[in-house]
Amino acid sequence: xxxxxxxxxxxxxxxxxxxxxxxxxxxxxxxxxxxxxxxxxxxxxxxxxxxxxxxxxxxxxxxxxxxxxxxxxxxxxxxxxxxxxxxxxxxxxxxxxxxxxxxxxxxxxxxxxxxxxxxxxxxxxxxxxxxxxxxxxxxxxxxxxxxxxxxxxxxxxxxxxxxxxxxxxxxxxxxxxxxxxxxxxxxxxxxxxxxxxxxxxxxxxxxxxxxxxxxxxxxxxxxxxxxxxxxxxxxxxxxxxxxxxxxxxxxxxxxxxxxxxxxxxxxxxxxxxxxxxxxxxxxxxxxxxxxxxxx
Ligand SMILES: [Zn+2]
Numbered sequence: 037x038x039x040x041x042x043x044x045x046x047x048x049x050x051x052x053x054x055x056x057x058x059x060x061x062x063x064x065x066x067x068x069x070x071x072x073x074x075x076x077x078x079x080x081x082x083x084x085x086x087x088x089x090x091x092x093x094x095x096x097x098x099x100x101x102x103x104x105x106x107x108x109x110x111x112x113x114x115x116x117x118x119x120x121x122x123x124x125x126x127x128x129x130x131x132x133x134x135x136x137x138x139x140x141x142x143x144x145x146x147x148x149x150x151x152x153x154x155x156x157x158x159x160x161x162x163x164x165x166x167x168x169x170x171x172x173x174x175x176x177x178x179x180x181x182x183x184x185x186x187x188x189x190x191x192x193x194x195x196x197x198x199x200x201x202x203x204x205x206x207x208x209x210x211x212x213x214x215x216x217x218x219x220x221x222x223x224x225x226x227x228x229x230x231x232x233x234x235x236x237x238x239x240x241x242x243x244x245x246x247x248x249x250x251x252x253x254x255x256x257x258x259x260x261x262x263x264x265x266x267x268x269x270x271x272x273x274x275x276x277x278x279x280x281x282x283x284x285x286x287x288x289x290x291x292x293x294x295x296x297x298x299x300x301x302x303x304x305x306x307x308x309x310x311x312x313x314x315x316x317x318x319x320x321x322x323x324x325x326x327x328x329x330x331x
Contacts, residue, residue: 153191
């Protein structure tokens, strides 16, 4: 018998909401199955734009209190997903949101984009050696769509995976641990095309969302053959949607679609896709990130 309670999954994300959008169904599934799911978020998302007009005063260019508010949104989202172990890299507020690529906030002292890579990775090594996950999920080297904090989250996660396994590295941070499998988030082009076709058919463009996003707005789109694992599905769709709704300053959900602050509708994927980049696949097309790890 496979001991499901021994499964440990670590996800590394840039901002509160990225975990629910990218991996909400996967997190809900593994939490429900008794796996230990750990989320590490690298910033509080202080530079996000705010959707509800009544909360726009929270934004960085006004009260600059969005970070504290998003802490609460993340906690509510984790409750929806059944995930109890969620942490911020170095503690809440250790690294600040760097804003979009090219924004003046990229140069602000203390922002995640300016973080020393090894210093930030050491903070994650401590988590890896404590939790001892078999599976790590993060972004591709472009962070899915080029956001500095997503790129940095990728770099920190990959560096930490290396350093955590290195016997000579910082024994004060715990005993060495090698993560068996590392996945990057992705979405196959065919799913993106189908999703946008559904969105157009639904004819709701003028309803909740003033417009429709372009398929190129979806982070991490890859040719179908690059996808190695497919997880989630309708059984976890409601929890994922509820978690996304909990991030109300960032996401507007309408049925199987959602919009970010740009008000452009895009498909909400309850099936989630991954590319295995380290470790051995348990099957040619995996439906379980732990395939080949147990037993
Ligand atoms: Zn993000």
